[in-house]
Amino acid sequence: xxxxxxxxxxxxxxxxxxxxxxxxxxxxxxxxxxxxxxxxxxxxxxxxxxxxxxxxxxxxxxxxxxxxxxxxxxxxxxxxxxxxxxxxxxxxxxxxxxxxxxxxxxxxxxxxxxxxxxxxxxxxxxxxxxxxxxxxxxxxxxxxxxxxxxxxxxxxxxxxxxxxxxxxxxxxxxxxxxxxxxxxxxxxxxxxxxxxxxxxxxxxxxxxxxxxxxxxxxxxxxxxxxxxxxxxxxxxxxxxxxxxxxxxxxxxxxxxxxxxxxxxxxxxxxxxxxxxxxxxxxxxxxxxxxxxxxxxxxxxxxxxxxxxxxxxxxxxxxxxxxxxxxxxxxxxxxxxxxxxxxxxxxxxxxxxxxxxxxxxxxxxxxxxxxxxxxxxxxxxxxxxxxxxxxxxxxxxxxxxxxxxxxxxxxxxxxxxxxxxxxxxxxxxxxxxxxxxxxxxxxxxxxxxxxxxxxxxxxxxxxxxxxxxxxxxxxxxxxxxxxxxxxxxxxxxxxxxxxxxxxxxxxxxxxxxxxxxxxxxxxxxxxxxxxxxxxxxxxxxxxxxxxxxxxxxxxxxxxxxxx
Amino acid sequence: xxxxxxxxxxxxxxxxxxxxxxxxxxxxxxxxxxxxxxxxxxxxxxxxxxxxxxxxxxxxxxxxxxxxxxxxxxxxxxxxxxxxxxxxxxxxxxxxxxxxxxxxxxxxxxxxxxxxxxxxxxxxxxxxxxxxxx
Numbered sequence: 001x002x003x004x005x006x007x008x009x010x011x012x013x014x015x016x017x018x019x020x021x022x023x024x025x026x027x028x029x030x031x032x033x034x035x036x037x038x039x040x041x042x043x044x045x046x047x048x049x050x051x052x053x054x055x056x057x058x059x060x061x062x063x064x065x066x067x068x069x070x071x072x073x074x075x076x077x078x079x080x081x082x083x084x085x086x087x088x089x090x091x092x093x094x095x096x097x098x099x100x101x102x103x104x105x106x107x108x109x110x111x112x113x114x115x116x117x118x119x120x121x122x123x124x125x126x127x128x129x130x131x132x133x134x135x136x137x138x139x140x141x142x143x144x145x146x147x148x149x150x151x152x153x154x155x156x157x158x159x160x161x162x163x164x165x166x167x168x169x170x171x172x173x174x175x176x177x178x179x180x181x182x183x184x185x186x187x188x189x190x191x192x193x194x195x196x197x198x199x200x201x202x203x204x205x206x207x208x209x210x211x212x213x214x215x216x217x218x219x220x221x222x223x224x225x226x227x228x229x230x231x232x233x234x235x236x237x238x239x240x241x242x243x244x245x246x247x248x249x250x251x252x253x254x255x256x257x258x259x260x261x262x263x264x265x266x267x268x269x270x271x272x273x274x275x276x277x278x279x280x281x282x283x284x285x286x287x288x289x290x291x292x293x294x295x296x297x298x299x300x301x302x303x304x305x306x307x308x309x310x311x312x313x314x315x316x317x318x319x320x321x322x323x324x325x326x327x328x329x330x331x332x333x334x335x336x337x338x339x340x341x342x343x344x345x346x347x348x349x350x351x352x353x354x355x356x357x358x359x360x361x362x363x364x365x366x367x368x369x370x371x372x373x374x375x376x377x378x379x380x381x382x383x384x385x386x387x388x389x390x391x392x393x394x395x396x397x398x399x400x401x402x403x404x405x406x407x408x409x410x411x412x413x414x415x416x417x418x419x420x421x422x423x424x425x426x427x428x429x430x431x432x433x434x435x436x437x438x439x440x441x442x443x444x445x446x447x448x449x450x451x452x453x454x455x456x457x458x459x460x461x462x463x464x465x466x467x468x469x470x471x472x473x474x475x476x477x478x479x480x481x482x483x484x485x486x487x488x489x490x491x492x493x494x495x496x497x498x499x500x501x502x503x504x505x506x507x508x509x510x511x512x513x514x515x516x517x518x519x520x521x522x523x524x525x526x527x528x529x530x531x532x533x534x535x536x537x538x539x540x541x542x543x544x545x546x547x548x549x550x551x552x553x554x555x556x557x558x559x560x561x562x
Numbered sequence: 563x564x565x566x567x568x569x570x571x572x573x574x575x576x577x578x579x580x581x582x583x584x585x586x587x588x589x590x591x592x593x594x595x596x597x598x599x600x601x602x603x604x605x606x607x608x609x610x611x612x613x614x615x616x617x618x619x620x621x622x623x624x625x626x627x628x629x630x631x632x633x634x635x636x637x638x639x640x641x642x643x644x645x646x647x648x649x650x651x652x653x654x655x656x657x658x659x660x661x662x663x664x665x666x667x668x669x670x671x672x673x674x675x676x677x678x679x680x681x682x683x684x685x686x687x688x689x690x691x692x693x694x695x696x
Contacts, residue, residue: 121579121630133608136635137579210581210605252584338584342659342678375679377631377661451587458588462682471680487631562590562602 076328118142126546173200253454592683
C-alpha cells in the first residue's frame with residue numbers, strides 16, 4: 001500500500017517523534033495507567049501507523065476486498081444500510097400466550113419487524129407447565145408454551161407474512177419449527193411465506209445458560225435434523241435454522257477470543273454433521289451468528305469484522321463453500337447485558353446506545369440491545385420502547401449508515417481485527433486437536449476456561465483495576481426507583497388450567513399414536529422433523545414429546561458437586 | 563461467630579430451572595479465597611436436593627442463586643425444609659435478580675441476606691462471618 005520510501009519516512013518521523021514530542025510529554029505528565037489493554041487483555045499501543053499493518057504483511061485485496069465478496073470483511077452485502085436499515089428486534093415475552101400476544105402487538109405498533117419469542121424455562125427444558133419441577137418458573141422469563149394451542153394464541157391477530165418470528169428453542173429446535181409452521185398452515189399461510197428463525201444451538205447450552213435436556217451427541221443430531229430438513233426442502237431463504245451463539249458464553253464470562261473460538265468450534269460440529277449427511281453446504285444460507293457486543297467499543301467492532309472474515313475462510317477451506325450466502329455471516333447482534341448494572345440503572349441506556357453504535361459500525365444484519373432495567377427484572381413497555389428509539393436515533397439521525405464499513409483502513413482497527421482472528425484461530429485449533437466441540441464440552445474444557453475468565457474479571461473489578469461506573473467508582477447511596485414489571489402471580493394457575501382443558505379436549509388416541517411414532521423414529525435414527533410435525537398437529541404437548549425422546553436418548557447430567 | 567479455627571462451610575445452590583450460574587460459580591471461588599470451604603451444587607436443583615446436600619455436607623451457610631424470578635417460591639421452601647430437618651441454625655442467604663420489593667418478605671421468611679449483582683465478594687464474606695451460627 002505504501003512505497004518503500006514513504007515507509008522509511010514514516011519510520012524516521014516516528015523515531016523523531018518518540019525522542020522529542022512524546023518524550024517530553026511522558027516526562028512532564030506521564031500516562032494515568034502503566035498499560036492499556038482491551039477488555040480481553042490484548043495490549044493496545046499508544047499510536048498505530050501504516051507500519052503496524054506492513055509488519056503483519058497486511059494488504060487490502062486479501063484482508064478486506066469489497067463488501068458482499070470474499071473474504072466478506074467489509075460486510076455481507078454490497079450496499080449495507082444504504083440498501084435498507086437493519087431490522088430492529090426486541091427479545092420479549094412473559095406470562096401466558098395471551099399476555100405475550102398483547103406485548104407483541106404493542107412492539108409491532110412501535111416499529112419492530114421481528115418478534116423474538118422468549119420462552120419460559122419449563123418450555124425450553126421440555127417440561128409441561130404442571131410438572132412439579134416447574135413450580136415458580138411458569139411464564140417467568142418468557143412465555144409459557146405447552147402445545148400448538150399456546151402458539152396459536154400468542155400469534156392471534158398478528159400478520160405472519162410481514163414479520164420474522166424467532167425463538168430460543170435450543171434443545172427442542174425441530175419441535176418449534178413444527179409448532180410455527182403448523183400454526184401458519186392452520187391460518188392458510190404456507191411456510192414459504194413465513195420468516196422463521198430458530199436458535200437451535202444446543203452446544204452452547206452445556207457451556208452456559210443450561211437449557212439442555214439430552215446428552216450432547218443426540219442433541220446435535222436432533223438439531224441438525226432441522227437444518228437438513230430446511231436445506232433439502234429449499235427453505236433456506238425463509239427459514240433460518242440456527243443462531244450460532246457466542247453471546248451466552250460471553251455473558252458467562254468468556255473473553256472475546258474465547259467467544260469467537262468456541263462459537264466457531266460449535267458451528268463446525270453441526271456443519272460437519274450436516275455435510276456428512278450428504279447435504280450441499282451451499283444450500284445452507286444466511287448463517288446467523290450471535291456474538292455479544294463487548295462494552296470495549298473497538299474490540300467489539302473488530303471482533304465482528306474478524307469473525308466475518310474468519311467464517312468465510314472456514315466455509316471455503318473446510319467445506320469448499322462457494323455461495324456468497326453461505327460464505328457471508330448474517331450477524332444477529334446483541335448487547336452484552338452482563339455489562340448492565342443493577343446500580344443506577346439509567347446508566348444502562350448509555351451502555352445500550354454505545355452497543356448499538358458499535359453493532360452498526362461493525363455492519364451487523366440485525367441489531368438488538370438490552371433494556372435498561374434488564375438487571376432488575378422483565379423490562380417494562382416503556383423501557384422496550386426506549387430500546388427501539390435508541391436504535392432509531394443511531395439509524396436515522398447519526399449519519400453513520402451513509403457508507404459501508406466506515407472504520408476500514410484505520411491502522412488500529414485493522415491491526416486489532418487481525419490480532420483477534422489470529423488468537424481465536426489458535427484457540428479453535430486447540431479445541432479441534434482435542435476432539436472438537438463435543439469433546440471439549442464433555443471434558444469441561446470450555447466451561448473451565450470461561451469460569452477462569454469470569455473470575456479474573458471479577459478480581460479486576462474488585463481490585464479497582466477495571467472501572468465499572470456505579471459498581472466500583474462513582475457509586476451513589478440512594479436506592480434506585482425504577483419501575484419494575486411484575487409478572488402476574490396467577491400465570492401458573494391459568495396456564496395449568498389451559499393445559500388440563502387441552503388434554504381433555506383433544507383426540508388422545510391420535511396423541512398416543514404420534515408419540516409412539518416419534519419414539520420409533522428416534523430409535524431408528526431417522527430425521528425427526530416429520531414425526532414432530534405429526535405430534536404437534538395432534539396437539540401433543542412439548543413435555544410429552546420430550547418425554548419419549550428422554551426414554552430413547554436419556555438425560556444429560558453434568559458432574560455433581562464441586 | 564462462636565468458634566474460631568475451623569473454616570466456615572458453605573453450600574452454594576441453584577434452585578429451579580435457571581441455568582445462569584456465573585454468579586454462583588465466581589462466588590464459590592471467591593468465598594474459597596476468603597478461606598471458607600465452599601461446595602457448589604450445579605444447576606437445576608430442587609429445594610429437596612439442596613437441603614439433602616446441606617445436611618449431608620453439614621454446612622453452616624446455604625447461599626441460593628436465582629435469576630429466573632422464581633425466588634419467591636424456592637428460597638422460602640429451602641428455609642422451611644431446613645427447619646424440618648433440624649438445621650435451624652444454618653444461615654440462608656440469596657442472590658440473583660431479586661426486585662427490591664421482594665426483599666422484606668424474603669427476609670421475614672428467614673433469608674437473612676439478599677445480595678444483588680455487583681455486590682463485592684468481601685461484603686458477602688463479612689456478612690457470613692458476622693451472622694453465621696456455629
